[in-house]
Amino acid sequence: MAPDVPVRVFARPRPRQEEDGYPECMEVQEGREEIWIRPETKEQTKICPADQNFVFDGVLTERATTQDLVYSRCAEKVVSTVLEGFNGTVMCYGQTGAGKTYTMSGKVGDITNLEAFHAMSEGPDRGIMQRAVEQVFKAKAQMNSGGQMGAGGVEDKGKAKGSVEVSLKMSYIEIYNDIVHDLIQEDTNSIALRKSVAGKESAASTPQMRNGASCHSVSSRDQAMELLHLGLRRRQVAAHNLNRDSSRSHAILTLYVTRGSGKRSAEAGKGGPKRGSASSDAEETIQSRLDLVDLAGSERLSKTQSSGVHQSEAQHINKSLSFLEQVVLAIGDPNRDHIPYRTCKLTQFLKESLGGNSYTVFVANVRLESSFLSETVRTCRFAQRMLNVKNSPILNVMRNDKNVSQYIQKLVDENNHLKEELALYDSLSQVNREYEPYTDEQRAILLEQLERYFLNDSWSVNNFSPLEFSSVRHIKEIILQCKAIYNRTSVPSSESAGPSAPSIESQPLSLGHENGHGSVEGRHHNNGGADVYSEAGSYQSESPQALPRSQSNSSNGSALDPAKIEIYKEGVGKQLQEALDENRMLVKTKKKESNMLAKQMNELIKRIKASEDKTTTQDLKAEYRELHQERAMLLSEIDHCKSLAAECSKKLKEGVHECFQ
Template identity: 35%
Template structure:
């Protein structure tokens, strides 16, 4: 199926805060624009009353939004499309502590505070139960990228800080895959949630000045969906995947005062996010031929999600505080750039080779039955449509030779296979005659 060009959708979610300055952040009446105002009064002894303002237009502003409303706005349609064979990606982007992990996975202590991933799992398995005319297979993987090293969060091996040296991002004609990443089947919602919980317990987190449980890595939870028809015997089926991406938080190291291991982690995080932004800028520029996907493991792993065969949605998480205004502006600029990126989502149709063979065998049997019925109606009996054996081929060879010698004027032909073999025997005899002439 031909792909249709589509824009990346970008939303902004504002983290609730007691220090929300209403005169600094304002929202448009359509909940699709956000305006930032800053008044600089005195800086280093210089009076400056000039007001600086920015305005950003997005696909939606989620302010004081519940987890339910966030999911409905951001993910529900994308998951429905994935169930119909389209790839999908949802990314949460923003500074450390702005609520990315809460948006993506939610809080475990409250059912209503579930995030996008558990809600997507629920939607998928409800569809599995409702679509009785389809056989749907669901599998899952959980990848972590920490300090530019790949980790399998669902691996049965101990979570070694050195990472898995056997894992690598590789490209195939079918798309980008992570070689060595384990993929587990899930038959029920409970199985899938157990896999998610297992992966969450293996994630690398650390204490940060803005967040006591800060994610120090990029994590990609992927749901793979295969759907076969139970009614049609067609070998064609759909196969899609959803990447649910919780990016590590960006931070200004000089501002947060990070040291030691936290500083090292922040350096890797900021570098990979910088490469992600460079890739986004290149994708948004139609004149650019090269997009630097291979600069980092993150951009390489997300190559399909950024400008490829995929429905892509970004959620930019921001603080609504004056102290975080620089990071807020940075996140909003990134979200605006993402809206300029186009993708070409198309249904991923594949063919089951085993079912194709069975269908062809069934078709051959039906055609033979039809031929037998036709022969019976026209009084043609004892016609065999099976491949010719050695005795039958020898008999045709004998008839062709007698025909060439003038001993007979007819060659017995009952079906197409015999016609083909007659012409083949003419070639055989002709080649033999040429060989004899060369010898003489």
């Protein structure tokens, strides 16, 4: 089993301008990997009641930190491990304008100016993305000429020599308003392109959604830079009060490294965990991946003054970041066995990076000006939680092991031999049996036989015609078809209560019932009558009987195909059901939080009414406004989860309908 490796967390404060004034209530102390907060004013103590120090794996001090230093401290080692065959992630998180894009892509400036971009990409302001590409190409050149990559990313002399084939691919996507867009597809018609990518990553195909993005072979650093420039040009950017070039999307640049057809030295990969069973003489292909993630910045609308479309973008950004927080909280909680990765595209993409197969570094970009105290405290708290996230990186080796191939061949031979034996046995006993799976035609014939058998009044214990079992596959098929007939013809218990009894389909299983909160149910019904949580849309993978029987018989009298529904149940149906459950669970939790906030707000109203002191009243009102904003955010998250649940529910229904013959 792969060992747990914690996410490494760094904080990078954006340099303050001299005119911002010192001292501030936040500071980084030289030589100490911590950000200290000393609230002084009453306002500040409301945000952070007492002195607090946030300790990280590293704090990149404001003035001393160059882009070069940031790379060597935060990213270089991760890139080296990727070159060895492990997955790696570096992600930047923080409030808008704190320097995430600067850290990742460098001082981008006017992105339409290609020359300026290339000049920057070679200069000291270049970011982690450019530097990672450089490191990877440097290593590729070394490996092609027979060197081995060691843990430090430098050539290790004296190890097994021999040219290793290395190929690199690159993809660059953005998640904008929870839709995945390809940023480097060569088609300039981005709308058509975006539709196609978004279409591919539907809930039904979430595990493969990465494949929805185009993947480009890159053979030189310059080629990779061209693609990076193209992607940055296409990324959604807008101006607001705190950042002239604010990213409106989460962007993920992925470098895929494949090292092919070489014998991996037993000594290689000393820097990290090894696969226990790896032998030194196997032919191997190593496929690893580096994700460089520039998250969109959280923003307070009151500060950015965004409105219209940018306000809606901001709400999407804040929502997805809050889902990210939920995932991180769940991973860090030993009592939670379910991590809500499926709630949005961002968390789906980061599944391996957080709690999965990856070496991950998290950079918290912060601003130390007092006016950003609340945002910085929030970022630091989140970054601290990130320290609890443990990953399990493994060496991504595809082995072409001679022993395994031989073993598979042995099994194939044995299977052929048994088939021959069976054929001989059948011919000696003069029976003609088939062992291949039923075709649709054979299945239809069997179904017809069974229907005749059940409908025939004159059937008796002596007449078992279609039930005279001829083989194991025949028995299985009869049982499946009997189940289909049963589902189609039997009447649900609620219907048997009388014609006026509502069908299961029309009984909403509302959250209100689940939570015991009557009000929730009321709002749910008022919401256009969309039965998001109706049992009809809920597909119980453990018990197929839970499917509404009224649906087992479609309007045109066709029957549910047992084989199809089984496949659906184990595959897409199961994924959709999980996603539905997750969203329902999130709605439930958030509703509780929202109710608690409502209670606190009611208390505050009482206190405001009772207050006679002007300053106290003002403070209470300010507190009320904060809570109100927080609750508004929660309510919009709840709506978002509901709409996701509705989408899952709809897809589930469509999927079940497709299982009718």
